[in-house]
Amino acid sequence: MTGNSEPAASSAELAASFAELYGREPEGIWAAPGRVNLIGEYTDFNDGFVMPLALPHTARAAVARRTDGELRLHSTEVPGGVVRLRVDELAPGQGHDWAAYPAGVVWALREAGHPVTGADIQLTSTVPTGAGLSSSAALETVTAFALNDLFGLGLSAPELAVLGQRAENVFVGVPCGVMDQMASACCTEGHALHLDTRDLARRQVPxxxxxxxxxxxxxxxxxxxxxxxxxxxxxxxxxxxxxxxxxxxxxxxxxxxxxxxxxxxxxxxxxxxxxxxxxxxxxxxxxxxxxxxxxxxxxxxxxxxxxxxxxxxxxxxxxxxxxxxxxxxxxxxxxxxxxxxxxxxxxxxxxxxxxxxxxxxxxxxxxxxxxxxxxxxxxxxxxxxxxxxxxxxxx
Structure with missing residues (x-):
């Protein structure tokens, strides 16, 4: 059986690639996992129950703040150069392909009144895309956690998950429920997450x-x-x-x-x-x-x-x-x-x-x-x- 559990690049290698790309050191590196759902499908947007668990496969982000309103995004998994956006010009329906997921999180944070003034972000991931393992939620969650820390927003993991869901619903245009983002943000090692999506009540089940x-x-x-x-x-x-x-x-x-x-x-x-x-x-x-x-x-x-x-x-x-x-x-x-x-x-x-x-x-x-x-x-x-x-x- 095969399946990488972490990106090929170590944290040191990701930091080095960030520095080469952006000409400065990142302020930190964050990880957020994909998930697999044990039971409870298409129930989350019906206020129902789900039971996901986080996978070892993660999206990682090396990030540094900017104060000039520019958002620069790069993925080691996608061919092409740096995507450059203006945070005050972000709006739903603009496209941006894979970059819509992290950009959508910046939009959702700013729309909620949080002072995100720009960032340089280098992303890498081993969550298989298109495999039903929430690669998009991992990108959203890792971006949200990094910006929450760097800008001192003080948001909880469930609050960040809800903002990630809003990014996917409104900015990207996928009417998903909240399970994927909650799993990426809130699962714990050795447990499945019993989540009531109506009130976000959670129980970690061994x-x-x-x-x-x-x-x-x-x-x-x-x-x-x-x-x-x-x-x-x-x-x-x-x-x-x-x-x-x-x-x-x-x-x-x-x-x-x-x-x-x-x-x-x-x-x-x-x-x-x-x-x-x-x-x-x-x-x-x-x-x-x-x-x-x-x-x-x-x-x-x-x-x-x-x-x-x-x-x-x-x-x-x-x-x-x-x-x-x-x-x-x-x-x-x-x-x-x-x-x-x-x-x-x-x-x-x-x-x-x-x-x-x-x-x-x-x-x-x-x-x-x-x-x-x-x-x-x-x-x-x-x-x-x-x-x-x-x-x-x-x-």
Whole structure:
């Protein structure tokens, strides 16, 4: 199994490349991780429950303040030179490609009244892009943490996460929920984060799979997804339409034991068939998060596997955000003896997770690779998901 856990460049090397690029030393270096979501998909913008964990893969930023209103951005991962912007000219809808994520954070901070007067930023990352592992949230979070420290803004990790979400929603134009930014900002090593996205209440749930003889694998299908293409927004709109038709503010207000009656009500009212499916998925996935929490609290970790499979079936059949490669990763893993598997993240490509006995992990990974080869798919990237620390200052 492969998968880098940190950028190839050390902090010293990143600082040296910053100095070469900008002609001065950085004032510090920060890191923010990508995440994988154990359970609870498309629930966060419905005020529901999620359960992500941070990955060892991080975005890193070497940063120094500017006082002249200029924002200079460079990524070691993207061909091209330095992107130069004026902080007082930043506005939603300007584009800027990858640079929109850190630039959006600067815009969100300034719009909220925080005195960010410019910065030089050098970024590097090992969070796979387009893999459903929140590479964009890692860029937003690492930028927010760095600027918060350097400009003495005094914002908490959840406040920075919310500003990162606003940057992605408004500046970039992706109507995501807050899970990805909260995971990057607030996860802790060795734990999964049980997050109530309605009030941002958090609980760090111990998630020590090796102690149970288990491993969680990430299967990156190499199928790139892009959540700005309308499919994500269409599902969010459908969920909102379902809530409105039921007289609810959000689908979080619909309890699981009232789901069957609510679905009948929607069908009788002539609601679109897709809306009925979306409502069924969201309410069921909220219940699955609660079920996983109960199993982990009881120490019955192996019983989480079937819950993951049920979650995948719902994402595939009700939400319809899976794809052939994700379905194959799940079925091949389970047929090879995994305890359970499901797609994770926004879908339409990206990654799946696989819960497996530790002594079967290599065999299951090989079976997935063989299945992809037989189907003519690009070889997947497979690596263990190790619950890691959230955003922090390194130097």
């Amino acid at each position: 998630f020590d799979l090796p102690a149970h003889g288990l491993r969680l694998l990430v299967v990156d299908t190499r199928v790139k997804h892009a959540l700005g293409d309308g499919a994500y927004a269409e599902r969010r709109a459908g969920c909102e339409a379902g809530a409105a038709a039921l007289g609810l503010r959000t689908l979080r207000e619909l309890p699981y034991d009232g789901l069957a009656e609510a679905l009948d009500t929607l069908a009788e009212s002539g609601a679109d068939e897709s809306v009925v499916r979306y409502v069924r998925h969201v309410v069921s996935d909220n219940e699955r998060v609660e079920r996983v929490i109960a199993l982990l609290d009881a120490g019955d970790v192996r019983a989480v596997g079937p819950v993951l499979e049920a979650g995948h079936a719902s994402l595939r059949d009700d939400l319809r955000v899976s794809c052939a490669e994700l379905d194959l990763a799940v079925s091949a893993a389970v047929e090879a003896g995994a305890l359970g598997a499901r797609m994770t993240g926004g879908g339409f490509g990206g990654s799946a997770i696989v819960l497996v006995e530790e002594d079967r992990a290599d065999a299951v990974a090989d079976a997935v690779r063989e299945a992809f080869a037989a189907a003519g798919h690009t070889a997947p990237g497979i690596f263990p998901a190790v619950p890691s620390a959230g955003a922090r200052r390194l130097v």
